[in-house]
Amino acid sequence: xxxxxxxxxxxxxxxxxxxxxxxxxxxxxxxxxxxxxxxxxxxxxxxxxxxxxxxxxxxxxxxxxxxxxxxxxxxxxxxxxxxxxxxxxxxxxxxxxxxxxxxxxxxxxxxxxxxxxxxxxxxxxxxxxxxxxxxxxxxxxxxxxxxxxxxxxxxxxxxxxxxxxxxxxxxxxxxxxxxxxxxxxxxxxxxxxxxxxxxxxxxxxxxxxxxxxxxxxxxxxxxxxxxxxxxxxxxxxxxxxxxxxxxxxxxxxxxxxxxxxxxxxxxxxxxxxxxxxxxxxxxxxxxxxxxxxxxxxxxxxxxxxxxxxxxxx
Amino acid sequence: xxxxxxxxxxxxxxxxxxxxxxxxxxxxxxxxxxxxxxxxxxxxxxxxxxxxxxxxxxxxxxxxxxxxxxxxxxxxxxxxxxxxxxxxxxxxxxxxxxxxxxxxxxxxxxxxxxxxxxxxxxxxxxxxxxxxxxxxxxxxxxxxxxxxxxxxxxxxxxxxxxxxxxxxxxxxxxxxxxxxxxxxxxxxxxxxxxxxxxxxxxxxxxxxxxxxxxxxxxxxxxxxxxxxxxxxxxxxxxxxxxxxxxxxxxxxxxxxxxxxxxxxxxxxxxxxxxxxxxxxxxxxxxxxxxxxxxxxxxxxxxxxxxxxxxxxxxxxxxxxxxxxxxxxxxxxxxxxxxxxxxxxxxxxxxxxxxxxxxxxxxxxxxxxxxxxxxxx
Numbered sequence: 001x002x003x004x005x006x007x008x009x010x011x012x013x014x015x016x017x018x019x020x021x022x023x024x025x026x027x028x029x030x031x032x033x034x035x036x037x038x039x040x041x042x043x044x045x046x047x048x049x050x051x052x053x054x055x056x057x058x059x060x061x062x063x064x065x066x067x068x069x070x071x072x073x074x075x076x077x078x079x080x081x082x083x084x085x086x087x088x089x090x091x092x093x094x095x096x097x098x099x100x101x102x103x104x105x106x107x108x109x110x111x112x113x114x115x116x117x118x119x120x121x122x123x124x125x126x127x128x129x130x131x132x133x134x135x136x137x138x139x140x141x142x143x144x145x146x147x148x149x150x151x152x153x154x155x156x157x158x159x160x161x162x163x164x165x166x167x168x169x170x171x172x173x174x175x176x177x178x179x180x181x182x183x184x185x186x187x188x189x190x191x192x193x194x195x196x197x198x199x200x201x202x203x204x205x206x207x208x209x210x211x212x213x214x215x216x217x218x219x220x221x222x223x224x225x226x227x228x229x230x231x232x233x234x235x236x237x238x239x240x241x242x243x244x245x246x247x248x249x250x251x252x253x254x255x256x257x258x259x260x261x262x263x264x265x266x267x268x269x270x271x272x273x274x275x276x277x278x279x280x281x282x283x284x285x286x287x288x289x290x291x292x293x294x295x296x297x298x299x300x301x302x303x304x305x306x307x308x309x310x311x312x313x
Numbered sequence: 314x315x316x317x318x319x320x321x322x323x324x325x326x327x328x329x330x331x332x333x334x335x336x337x338x339x340x341x342x343x344x345x346x347x348x349x350x351x352x353x354x355x356x357x358x359x360x361x362x363x364x365x366x367x368x369x370x371x372x373x374x375x376x377x378x379x380x381x382x383x384x385x386x387x388x389x390x391x392x393x394x395x396x397x398x399x400x401x402x403x404x405x406x407x408x409x410x411x412x413x414x415x416x417x418x419x420x421x422x423x424x425x426x427x428x429x430x431x432x433x434x435x436x437x438x439x440x441x442x443x444x445x446x447x448x449x450x451x452x453x454x455x456x457x458x459x460x461x462x463x464x465x466x467x468x469x470x471x472x473x474x475x476x477x478x479x480x481x482x483x484x485x486x487x488x489x490x491x492x493x494x495x496x497x498x499x500x501x502x503x504x505x506x507x508x509x510x511x512x513x514x515x516x517x518x519x520x521x522x523x524x525x526x527x528x529x530x531x532x533x534x535x536x537x538x539x540x541x542x543x544x545x546x547x548x549x550x551x552x553x554x555x556x557x558x559x560x561x562x563x564x565x566x567x568x569x570x571x572x573x574x575x576x577x578x579x580x581x582x583x584x585x586x587x588x589x590x591x592x593x594x595x596x597x598x599x600x601x602x603x604x605x606x607x608x609x610x611x612x613x614x615x616x617x618x619x620x621x622x623x624x625x626x627x628x629x630x631x632x633x634x635x636x637x638x639x640x641x642x643x644x645x646x647x648x649x650x651x652x653x654x655x656x657x658x659x660x661x662x663x664x665x666x667x668x669x670x671x672x673x674x675x676x677x678x679x680x681x682x683x684x685x686x687x688x689x
Binding site: 050051052072075076078080082084085086087088089090091095098099100102103104105107131 | 315316319323326327330331522523524526527528529530531532533
């Protein structure tokens with residue numbers, strides 16, 4: 001069942017086209033990743049889908065309601081957590097939950113139950129009376145998520161929810177997203193972190209307002225990288241990268257910390273003659289370093305996206 | 314309704330947690346009132362005067378005695394020449410210089426016109442004109458006494474029939490105290506600050522912090538937000554009116570002559586326009602600084618200058634006088650002075666009140682529409 005149906009959605013600000021004729025579907029209960037560089041049009045799209053920003057043309061059905069004709073009904077069926085922490089810092093945790101729950105029409109015992117749940121998932125049980133501004137970033141983000149979904153919306157939009165958070169808090173946050181998804185809510189999440197994108201059921205990638213890829217992480221890896229990816233561990237990664245990028249067999253070379261990911265132009269079987277030739281060529285480039293390792297690896301989403309984005313440029 | 318209540322509740326909780334706001338709403342009005350009560354004093358207690366009496370005659374001394382006896386003049390300086398008198402004025406030691414020529418008494422005795430020269434330091438035009446009024450009064454009395462005296466001496470006993478003797482009574486503010494005139498208008502100023510400045514700041518703060526965006530994605534309606542934001546400041550407005558009126562009554566002894574209920578009704582009507590302006594400022598400001606500057610310089614200052622609070626409207630150029638008709642504070646000051654000092658009510662003030670109401674309704678409607686549009 002479709003939860004969100006986006007049809008030729010476009011948003012212009014003057015001459016600038018922020019979102020350029022994109023269409024995609026999101027299915028009920030999935031975790032849908034929305035990826036793109038800064039300024040690619042992610043936040044603009046999310047704002048249109050939440051009914052805050054009017055599209056220039058095109059439309060989208062969110063939970064069955066048109067964002068163009070009936071944004072108020074859209075608002076009743078969604079939860080939204082913005083990039084910036086946007087609960088009231090000068091209200092206590094409980095007061096914030098009372099306020100936002102109340103706006104969505106929660107009251108009485110249901111409100112209390114949902115509040116308890118929101119406190120539990122944000123790890124703030126028995127801490128309802130502290131001032132929200134005094135919480136650390138990780139707690140704030142989980143509380144914001146709790147507040148955004150305490151009315152159990154059909155769809156929840158998370159706009160870069162894990163920005164500026166340490167890896168442990170990020171992992172905890174993603175556990176929460178899975179928990180919410182298990183409750184049957186559709187999760188629409190934008191992120192910079194490609195390792196997070198791996199947790200999504202499906203992903204789309206936009207660049208300069210245009211949709212350039214969509215599918216599940218596995219599909220994307222297969223579809224867009226039809227060639228072998230080598231991981232080369234060596235010392236002087238930057239110099240070696242430069243040397244390799246001029247070679248005929250290399251399609252894309254990128255540095256990942258102390259290793260290099262080299263995407264070849266073709267798919268080679270593991271023990272083929274041709275691959276050995278390439279491996280030898282690489283060994284020449286790395287010189288006489290002892291600890292050089294060359295392995296075939298599965299491409300990561302990062303490989304996919306860097307590859308895709310570079311092809312466009 | 315429930316959502317509006319929730320919103321108002323939230324606003325008050327935030328207000329109570331912000332000690333700065335507390336000071337602005339509760340302490341600042343009192344301080345402003347007390348300071349203005351003492352500072353806004355245009356009355357002259359006495360005029361420092363230098364005298365150069367060339368005549369040194371009985372008549373000249375008689376005139377000077379009359380002046381000093383009036384209680385308005387204080388002779389600080391008897392100079393021996395004209396230059397010293399000039400210097401006293403230049404230095405600002407005296408506001409007024411009196412020169413009596415040496416033929417003063419002689420002229421009077423010979424039934425000729427006697428001249429004296431009076432010089433004022435006109436750099437404070439207001440003081441100088443008050444002082445010259447005092448002097449003219451004294452001189453008038455002095456010359457009619459002389460006329461009477463001469464007539465008596467020449468045996469022409471004539472009654473004073475046909476003369477007009479005014480018996481002046483000043484109503485509403487019998488001692489012509491500036492304070493009584495100024496202080497009631499403070500109610501207007503305080504309301505302006507609370508409703509224009511603080512309303513716009515409170516809304517823009519939500520935009521700045523990002524909570525406004527969070528609110529917009531909820532099903533809350535724009536009118537619920539507007540009412541939820543404006544009602545708390547209306548209540549705070551009333552709290553500060555009560556404070557200001559109490560200080561006026563118990564500190565300065567200025568009682569409200571008219572009906573308190575009517576005063577509150579009028580204040581509410583006035584707040585429609587100021588809340589509307591506050592809302593408007595919030596729609597054109599992105600940051601709190603912008604809101605602060607816009608409300609202070611573009612709205613509040615012109616309002617104060619053109620309302621008749623600081624300068625009398627009658628002495629403004631005609632074009633500017635027309636402009637003052639657009640200033641809500643002008644009507645409110647007329648109303649509040651009327652209620653507090655004269656005890657006027659609806660039958661006398663209904664025109665001003667109606668104008669204020671129409672203005673308020675218009676401003677609030679336009680601002681609400683703009684606010685709504687801005688959200689979408």
